[in-house]
Structure formats: C-alpha cells, structure tokens
Amino acid sequence: MSLNRFSLDxxxxxxxxxxxxxxxxxxxxxxxxxxxxxxxxxxxxxAAEAADAIRAQxxxxxxxxxxxxxxxxxxxxxxxxIAEHDRIDxxxxxAGILIRKPVESHDMDDWNRVVGINLSALYGLSRAVTPHxxxxxxxxxxxxxxxxxxxxxxxxxxxxxxxxxxLGLTRGLAAELGPHGITVNAIGPGYILTEMNKKxxxxxxEQIVIDRTPLARWAAPEELQGAAIFLASDAASFVTxxxxxxxxxxxxxxxxxxxxxxxxxx
Ligand SMILES: NC(=O)c1ccc[n+]([C@@H]2O[C@H](COP(=O)([O-])OP(=O)(O)OC[C@H]3O[C@@H](n4cnc5c(N)ncnc54)[C@H](O)[C@@H]3O)[C@@H](O)[C@H]2O)c1
Numbered sequence: 526m527s528l529n530r531f532s533l534d535x536x537x538x539x540x541x542x543x544x545x546x547x548x549x550x551x552x553x554x555x556x557x558x559x560x561x562x563x564x565x566x567x568x569x570x571x572a573a574e575a576a577d578a579i580r581a582q583x584x585x586x587x588x589x590x591x592x593x594x595x596x597x598x599x600x601x602x603x604x605x606x607i608a609e610h611d612r613i614d615x616x617x618x619x620a621g622i623l624i625r626k627p628v629e630s631h632d633m634d635d636w637n638r639v640v641g642i643n644l645s646a647l648y649g650l651s652r653a654v655t656p657h658x659x660x661x662x663x664x665x666x667x668x669x670x671x672x673x674x675x676x677x678x679x680x681x682x683x684x685x686x687x688x689x690x691x692l693g694l695t696r697g698l699a700a701e702l703g704p705h706g707i708t709v710n711a712i713g714p715g716y717i718l719t720e721m722n723k724k725x726x727x728x729x730x731e732q733i734v735i736d737r738t739p740l741a742r743w744a745a746p747e748e749l750q751g752a753a754i755f756l757a758s759d760a761a762s763f764v765t766x767x768x769x770x771x772x773x774x775x776x777x778x779x780x781x782x783x784x785x786x787x788x789x790x791x
Pocket of ligand 1: 541642
C-alpha cells in the first residue's frame with residue numbers, strides 16, 4: 526500500500542476546540558498531512574493564533590470562531606464553509622470540557638453544560654455536515670471521546686456519561702451514514718498534558734496516572750495525531766463505528782504497575 530493513502534491533500538477539515546491543546550495539535554497534524562484546516566474555537570483570539578501558527582509552519586489554515594453549542598451558528602458556519610470552499614471532507618468534533626465535582630455538588634447546570642458541549646454539540650455539527658457529505662458520497666466524522674468512553678472514574682460523572690454517549694453517537698451515526706460513504710469514528714485519549722489537566726499536576730493523581738499506565742507516563746497532544754490522520758484518510762476506508770483508544774494501555778490494565786509482585790505468578 527502506498528503511504529499516499531494517509532495523505533489529506535486537497536481535503537478540507539473543520540476541527541472544533543482547536544485554539545489549544547489536543548484540538549490544536551490535531552489541526553496541526555491534519556495540516557501537516559496536506560489538509561486545509563478550519564480552526565474553530567469559542568475564543569476568536571485563540572482560533573486566530575492557532576491558525577497563524579499553522580500557516581507559519583507552511584500549512585493552510587483559517588480561524589473559524591463560534592460556540593459549538595449554538596446549533597444555529599454551527600449550521601450557518603457549515604453553510605458558509607461549503608459555499609466558500611465547496612466542501613467539508615473531515616469534521617473533527619473535538620471541543621470539550623470537564624467538571625470535577627462529587628455527585629452531591631455536580632448539579633444539573635454542570636451536567637447540562639458538560640453534556641451540551643461534549644455530546645449534544647457533536648450531534649448538532651454532525652447533522653449540519655450530513656446533507657453535504659451525503660451529496661458528495663463521502664465524508665469523515667471523527668469524535669474526540671476519551672478513556673471515559675469505555676471506562677470510568679469517580680468525580681467526573683457528567684463527563685463519563687457524555688463520553689460514553691460519544692461512543693454511542695459514533696456507532697449510531699456510523700450505522701446510519703455508512704451507506705452514503707461517510708465513516709464515523711472516535712479517538713479515545715488517555716491522560717494528555719493540556720490545560721484541561723493542569724489542576725491535576727502536582728496532586729496524587731499525576732502519579733496514579735503513571736502507575737496505572739503500562740507506558741508509565743502522561744502523553745503529549747501530538748501523540749494523538751497519528752490515529753486521527755489515519756481515521757481521516759483513505760487508509761481507513763473500511764473503518765467505521767470504531768474508537769481508537771490512545772492511552773498508553775491504561776484501560777487494558779487493572780493493577781497498579783508498581784504494586785504487582787511478578788514473582789507470585791511464576
Ligand atoms: N486532556 C486530556 O487528558 C483528555 C483526555 C481525554 C479526552 N480529552 C478530550 O479532548 C478534547 C480536548 O481536550 P483538551 O485537553 O485539549 O482541552 P483544552 O481545555 O486544553 O482545550 C479545549 C478547547 O476547546 C475550546 N472550547 C471549549 N468550549 C467550546 C465551545 N463551546 N465551542 C468551541 N470551542 C470550545 C476551548 O476554548 C479550548 O481551546 C476534549 O473533548 C476532551 O474531553 C482530553
């Protein structure tokens with residue numbers, strides 16, 4: 526197989542929440558693979574700065590600020606992009622937030638906010654691109670799930686529920702849109718060093734993550750690029766309804782790595 530099948534040359538990719546962190550890195554990865562990238566963020570200055578950085582690296586990028594939870598705005602934006610660029614080949618639904626609170630104080634506002642951004646907005650944008658992708662007879666929708674799409678932990682109930690929902694959305698859309706040449710997949714990042722996790726650094730959880738992870742470290746956002754580029758490319762032409770978990774093995778490992786006496790089993 527030619528490596529050209531991983532190329533995104535000539536493709537237009539919309540990446541949400543790409544002003545920083547994982548989204549920004551995915552936008553850089555798509556641009557590096559040849560795509561024209563539309564860099565979304567809630568904050569216009571962050572979208573502009575990220576798009577500038579991609580252009581400075583030789584890529585093609587434009588900022589596209591809007592709130593992904595504003596369905597009307599998202600539909601308008603998608604219509605404008607198609608009018609201007611004639612296509613959206615790749616929708617990378619990445620924007621997300623996390624609220625850390627125990628159930629007693631994790632109130633309905635918290636729940637609705639997290640589910641709204643991390644799940645409902647992905648459906649809204651997917652619906653907005655569907656008629657266009659159907660008409661083209663091809664398209665790629667990729668959702669940022671999490672290890673919390675396939676496992677759980679205390680203190681982040683709305684996030685766990687929303688990210689499990691992302692997997693359901695991914696599989697349901699894949700089933701419905703597959704006959705139209707549209708694939709729908711997810712990536713499931715483990716613990717990645719971004720702003721989202723800055724409060725955790727320096728707490729016990731920083732080391733617990735390392736102890737639970739077979740690769741024994743946190744990851745950099747760039748380590749998600751390969752899975753996302755693969756799913757966006759022709760190399761993944763028969764892959765749909767899947768999640769690629771990129772977590773250093775954490776969700777496959779039950780014991781704390783350091784606590785296991787390997788001698789006992791032999
Ligand atoms: N960092 C991790 O360890 C980790 C692990 C698993 C999954 N994820 C997921 O990866 C995605 C990105 O996380 P991150 O760590 O880069 O977070 P981050 O907080 O660093 O970046 C999130 C970006 O999304 C933008 N955003 C937030 N709300 C938005 C909205 N309503 N509309 C448009 N943009 C909005 C923010 O402005 C920010 O630029 C999220 O879906 C998150 O749940 C992160």
